[in-house]
Amino acid sequence: MNKNFDPASQIQDIQYFGEFGGVNPSITDSSTFTFLEAGRMEEVFEHEIEGCYLYSRHWNPMNKYLADALAKMEGTESAQVMGSGMGAITSVILQLCNSGDELVASHTIYGGTYAFLKNYLPKFNIKSNFVNITNLEAVEAAITPNTKMIYLEALSNPLLEVADLPKLSAIAKKHNVKLVVDNTFTPMVISPIKHGADIVVHSLTKFINGTSDAVGGCVCGSHEFINSLMDVNSGSAMLLGPVLDSMRSASMLKNLRSLHLRMMQHSKNAMKLAETFQKLGLKVKYPGLDNHPQYDLMKSLMNDAYGFSGMILIDAGSKEKAYKVMEGMQNNNVGYLAVSLGFYKTLFSSPGSSTSSEIPDEERDEMGMSEGLIRMSVGLDMDIERTGNIMIEQFRSAGVI
Ligand SMILES: *Cc1c(COP(=O)(O)O)cnc(C)c1O
Secondary structure, three states, X not given: OOOOOOHHHHHHOOOOOOHHXXXXXXXXXXXXXXXXXXXXXXXXXXXXXXXXXXXXXXXOHXXXXXXXXXXXXXXXXXXXXXXXXXXXXXXXHHHHOOOOOEEEEEOOOOHHHHHHHHHHHHHHOOEEEEEOOOOHHHHHHOOOOOEEEEEEEOEOOOOOOEOOHHHHHHHHHHOOOEEEEEOOOOOOOOOHHHHOOOEEEEEOOOOOOOOOOOOOEEEEEOHHHHHHHOOOOOOHHHHHOOOXXXXXXXXXXXXXOOHHHHHHHHHHHHXXXXXXXXXXXXXXXXXXXXXXXXXXXXXXXXXXXOOOOOEEEEEOOOHHHHHHHHHHHHHOOOOEEOOOOOOOOOEEEOHHHOOOOOOOHHHHHHOOOOOOEEEEEOOOOOOHHHHHHHHHHHHHHOOOO
8 A cells, every 4th residue: 555655765865964064964952042033032932933943842953853854754744752752652642632531542552651541641531441452343432422532553562463554544534533653663664644543653762763872752743733732832742841852863863864774674583583483383473474463464554675573572481481581591692681672682571570560460461461471672683593593592491492
């Protein structure tokens, strides 16, 4: 369907020059901006004026450069960058939902998002209805007259379920609610807007920045929506203030330029490991394996060239075995026992006791999140076969195979 949209070329085509003709845009190391005429300041305060900057929590040139590149990548009219993925997610939700409103959310989402929806939003009288996002009837049945949005992850954390974006978009349109997609696990791999999503959010901290040195987020959407987030009187991002520092946005923009190459390598390595592990009889889940429940859907959604992303899930059978395997892999230097994803080195963690620990035990059981799961963000290794062999030794010595 969207085989003609290529996120990497979109980014490559933007031309920015820095001062003195620099090949990178200049970093504006300023929190505030001067005006020659007092009347002009009033105008900028009241209306968004392209190219005019007032104060850096609102907009600053470097954040605008990075935001423009991310808007290109996702195919939206506009974007804004934020100080974290959670800053982006919470700003979007609080912008769209008022007291008394409801939202429908996938029950397999990032633990922090889950905790925000479940524990924090009730104090604003906003109700979240959690559903199995692969059950479209359940999604539609959870929508009430007060529902403002459907919230999900294109490839879910940590269970790697693939959301049927075209069908979910049709449901959202039918009920006049927004479809908000967290695309953190699949930048470039999936372009949710092309499949009918209204708003895309990312944690830049992960694949997009890719160097595990900084935290950031972004929101991609229409001009109207991004302007509403930044409105000086009523914008959640403007008023709650999750601003990204311009020094960081400069380094993230430079890292974004190699995202396509990194995604290709992460995906290639993840595919190789998933196939090897599966052949050995390990219980492995990866959207690029044909036994993944949404394998065909994934193939119909993904852009050419970037593969199935770099995340794989392995069930080691028990927490003890999972811990032993992870410690063994770290001791043998094939990766680090750490949360987060998208690093050059493989990162692994046990979702049940870390990134998804906010989700209560009963619900984890219900969604099939067993204790022995290992979530792996596969690294950029040149020789993945060698890495894989060392990993296999650890699965053997822990008694998983
Ligand atoms: C990490 C993550 C977030 C939160 O992002 P931060 O940058 O840590 O605030 C949100 N969604 C997903 C899928 C994530 O992996």
